Every structure is written in structure tokens, then in C-alpha cells.
Amino acid sequence: MLSFDEAIVLLAENIRPLGAETVALEQSAGRFLAEDLRARSDAPRTDVAIMDGYAVLRAAAAADDSLSVIGEARPGAPYKGRLEAGEAVRIFTGAAIPDGADCVIMQEHAVRDGKKVTFASGHGPARHIRKAASDFRAGEVLLTSGTRLNPSVLVTGSAADRARVMVARRPRVAIIATGDELTPPGEASLTDSGIPDSVSYAIAALCEQSGAEVVSRLRCGDNLSDLAKYADEAVTEADCIIVTGGASVGDHDLARPMFSETGLNLVFSKLAIKPGRPVWFGLSGSKPVLGLPGNPTSAMVTARLFLRPLLSALQGGEIAHELEFVRLNLASPLPETGNRETFVRAFWSPAGLMPIGNQQSGAQAPLATANWLIRRPAGSAAVAPETSVDALPF
């Protein structure tokens, strides 16, 4: 069986970015940049005040000197003249420092009397000036292609002063949940033995969160001709197809056979990981098809490990960026692992990572609490609390 790392290499080798389009900046949130974004001007464009107060020539503004207030500087409305010794310009945070000034004295230290201002001693050595281009310079690359425009990144992107940006096309995803037993949530208890389809909703949410557009989400019983029809439609309408369940070896596990008419080049199936061994990946023509195990915990773990990187790569993102494990301390012991690399579900507590009690692949309730995956190599010995482990936000 292939390892997780080997499978990720194969995934990366088989995904090509979908292409790009230009959108208005206000439509770019959550999208992946498909160009390097360069600054159009320096930021700040000039030296600016970082406090409300008075711009002065510091050497000529000793305590109790009375200075003439010769004008005002506001952000976007600079004082146009030149300031001489003995003069002050009323200034507000963000305004350009007038020529001749080298310091802003906060208004809390000022006593204003008509056109005159004096400063009490004790306003300290700070000049309260942000230097021109101290944030970035004109022409500097602020964001590189492949960067996702999350809210903070959008500040940087907007500051580059561009109305339109080139972004990766959103992958159109079709989700097919397989299993005779599945019902829409709200209907299972009305049947004798149905269970709510809990996985496809979560997978759809993960796709949307990862920048994709879910164009269809179907539930289908274990009937090969129906499934084959859905497979064909999905490959026609979507850029990427996700199948849940039916991944294993049972007589009713039809996730791969359903693509036999449409065509499927299997890239990997069955990995030496726990949970999620039956996860599989292939291409139908050039379109990626990812099969997730039906067990809800296995489905979500494999979606985190493979679906997120896959959707990111379709949008020109870095797979490695989606799989940045960090070292964190354990709050409680972990038992030895078996012969599969193991991704332990855990949550973060003030004492460190706390593995969830129920580690079964079919568990659903713990998914409400687990927010980290601890990665443990196959054949790891038991470890004590305080040990540091590799962990990935889940």
C-alpha cells in the first residue's frame, strides 16, 4: 500500500490549474491570485503623522515656547506651504508631514490658545512619523500568484491599488454520495433503517470554503446503472468529482465501477493510513475524481488531507501550504500505532493537544469537537504527555 506522502506526490503530479479570469476586486474574496500583484505607489506615499497633534520642527519647539499655528494638514489634504521655526501645523493621523517639520507632538501635550500653541514638557522623544515607503515601495511584488485572497490578504491586495485582479477560475465540483441507506437529514427516522447522509453536506461546505463551486450534490443508492448515469453527468458538467462511500471491497461498493463506461484512470487506491485506507483518486479524461470512504470520520480526515490540497492545486495554490504540520505538545498520552500511518483526531486545550476519546472511523459526534489531526508514523511507540507531535488544523 502507498504511504500518505507518496499519494500526495501522485496527486500533485496529476492536477493542473484550471485557468484564470479577471474579476473586480470586490469579487475576489476567497479566490486564488493568478498573477503577481505589484504596488502602484509607495505606502505611505509621503512621511505621515501617526498621531493627532501638531507638526513642528522639534529643535524649535521647547517646552513653553509659543508657536504660531499656520494651517492644517488632514489625510488627503496636505498643508502646502513650508513650516519654519516657531511655527506649528495642526495635523491629523495619516496626514502628510509638512515640509520643514520633523516631529508631531500629540494634542494631549498641547495647550491651544487661538492661533498660538504651547507644549508642556514630558511629551517624550517619539516623533510620531511613519516614513514614506516604510510599508512597501512602488513596483514591489506584494502578493504572488497562488496566494489566496483571505480577508487580511485582501488588505494588502487592495493597497496595491488595483480595481481588477486576475484570479484562478473556481473549480466546479459535483458530489455523489452513494449508499442505499442514506436519506436526506430529517427523513431517516421516518424509515425502518435509513441513516441521515451526514457526509455530503460537510463535503459541500468544505468545497465552498476551499474556493470551489458545488454544481451538483446527489445521493444515489447502490445501483450501478443509476450511478453510471450520474458519473457520466458529473464528468460532463463539473471540473472535479467527489464520490463518497462505496470505496471499499464489498459487493455494494460501486464508487469506482460507476466510472467504467465514462472512463477512469486510477492513480491510487488504498493507502497505508488510518482512518481512510479506502480513499482513491483517478482521472476521468483530465478531470480529477476523488473517492472518499463513507465512514464519516474517515471521509472528513481524507477530505482534509486530499480534497483541500486538490482544490487548492486546481486554483494554482501550493499543496504544501495546505499540509503545513506544526509541532505541538500533547496534553495526554497516546497509545502505539499499528502498521498504518495514523491521523489522530484531537482538540486544542490550554494544556496542549487532547486526543478525542472515540477514534472510530464511523464516529460522527466527535467531529463537532476535533479541530486538529495528529500525524503519527506507522509503528510509533506509545508517547507520554508533553511530547511534541506533528499536528494539522482539522
Ligand SMILES: Nc1nc2c(c(=O)[nH]1)N[C@H]1C(S)=C(S)[C@@H](COP(=O)(O)OP(=O)(O)OC[C@H]3O[C@@H](n4cnc5c(N)ncnc54)[C@H](O)[C@@H]3O)O[C@H]1N2
Ligand atoms: N472487507 C473489508 N471491509 C472493509 C474494508 C476492507 O478493507 N475490507 N475497509 C473498511 C474501511 S477501513 C472503511 S473506512 C470502510 C469504508 O468503506 P466504504 O467507503 O465502502 O463505505 P460504505 O460501505 O459506503 O459506508 C461505510 C459506513 O459509512 C456510512 N456512510 C456512508 N456514506 C455516508 C454518508 N454520506 N453519511 C453518513 N454515513 C455514511 C455507511 O452507512 C456505513 O456505515 O469500509 C470498511 N470495510
Ligand code: MOO
Ligand atoms: O481506514 Mo477506515 O477509514 O479506518 O475505517
